[in-house]
Amino acid sequence: MEELNGIFIPGNQPYSRHWFSICKLATYQNAIMISRRKFVRNATVLPSLLSHPPDWKMRSNLPLKPSGDVTLDEDFWHQIKMAYTVSPTLVNLNNGGVCPQPKVVQDAVERYNQLSNETPSYYMWRILDKGRESIREKLAGISGCSSDELAINRNASEALETVIFGLRLSKGDEVVLTRQDYPNMINAWKQREHRDGIILKWIDLDLPSEDANAITQSYVDAFSDATKVVHITHVINWMGQIIPARRIADAARERNIEVLIDGAHSFAHLDYQIPDLAGDYFGTSLHKWLCAPFGSGMLWVRKEKIRNLYPLFGSPAPEEDNIRKFEHLGTRSFAIEQGIGQAVDFHQMIGPERKFKRLHYLKNYWMQQLADVSGIEFLTSQDPEFGGAIGFFGVKNMDPDQIGEQLLNEYNIHVVPIKWEHFSGIRVTPNVYTLTTDLDRFVNAIRLIASKTSR
Ligand SMILES: Cc1ncc(COP(=O)(O)O)c(C=O)c1O
Known part of the structure; x- marks a missing residue:
């Protein structure tokens, strides 16, 4: 038995401390539910608690890197399974489309939704809306970037289309992309081609491949003096090929070509941080590998690129360099946004x-x-x-x-x-x-x- 904060937990496996953090999180959830009314009486306290539970400091001291290799430890992963509510009979091997949420995330969304429904305009706009900054900080923590570069939105399509439609491109400018990219993105680029006369330079990748040089070279061969943007899908959704995004980005940067990375399938799946890829723009869904609430996504824009990128939804100051200009969505589900916080905690508990x-x-x-x-x-x-x-x-x-x-x-x-x-x-x-x-x-x-x- 191991003692942690006066509570005995069984076993001395390297993961018992992590498992303990799930229980701790669940206890926190219950506590906040029981005393919810007491909390909301003090509206200035609640926003700061939404994403930073009282034990935040204690948990952030837990090792986020594996303290032992549990790759083959089915007991450990069985415990992880029990933190989900997945069907015990239907085996779901399609986590490529969208992923289920751990129970702690589902409960959080339910709770924030119920709170919203008590008086929507009050709880959503005066209370929950204030929690967005803490969520931004948490996402920045696992992305390895500044929170001033992250906008929260509804999915990868929205994040990436903000960039595709927001870039200042003119007739004749070239964009390099592949036939294996995601259809929503391909369609968005085709729409720009149709409306603005930009030129799409298509690569047909020969996949699967274990030759990073050859993949990189296919992109480089398509670059010309007119190339302004390269669109890179970090993990190809059709068959899981990892594309050497960093190498392609480095080659693009040498030629002053801007780099847009579709991280829908790589974020919280592969172990990397967004700046490692050396892109300029990055979009992802959070309801895939982060197991965040359905309808959550994120846009990263390199700080110095924010000013020149137009938001998709009109903003009072479209040319300011404030990342929040990409969040003028109008009314959206605040419960979904807030539930991202629990998903980040869960992801960190396992460790990337x-x-x-x-x-x-x-x-x-x-x-x-x-x-x-x-x-x-x-x-x-x-x-x-x-x-x-x-x-x-x-x-x-x-x-x-x-x-x-x-x-x-x-x-x-x-x-x-x-x-x-x-x-x-x-x-x-x-x-x-x-x-x-x-x-x-x-x-x-x-x-x-x-x-x-x-x-
Ligand atoms: C590579 C890739 N990009 C973008 C998307 C779009 O994601 P969403 O439907 O969450 O906007 C997907 C969805 O599967 C994808 O696989």
């Missing part, structure tokens, strides 16, 4: 290095178990430099839709069949709550499906 190692391990686990299945083809690298949690495969002579349907109807396993550009197959995306026993179920199902087809 530990999280990436586990996610990468899970992907390789099922891929390696299926390697001997006849006709199987993998389109994702097992090297951590080129692939994380997302894995993609096809089986010769089998339609991905049929595989997806059989997995769901016969084995209660949810995946996503994809047919896009050159890719046709099944995308499999585990998360921190996925156990190897869940993957064993999936592996057995694929073996059975493939063996029936080859008969």
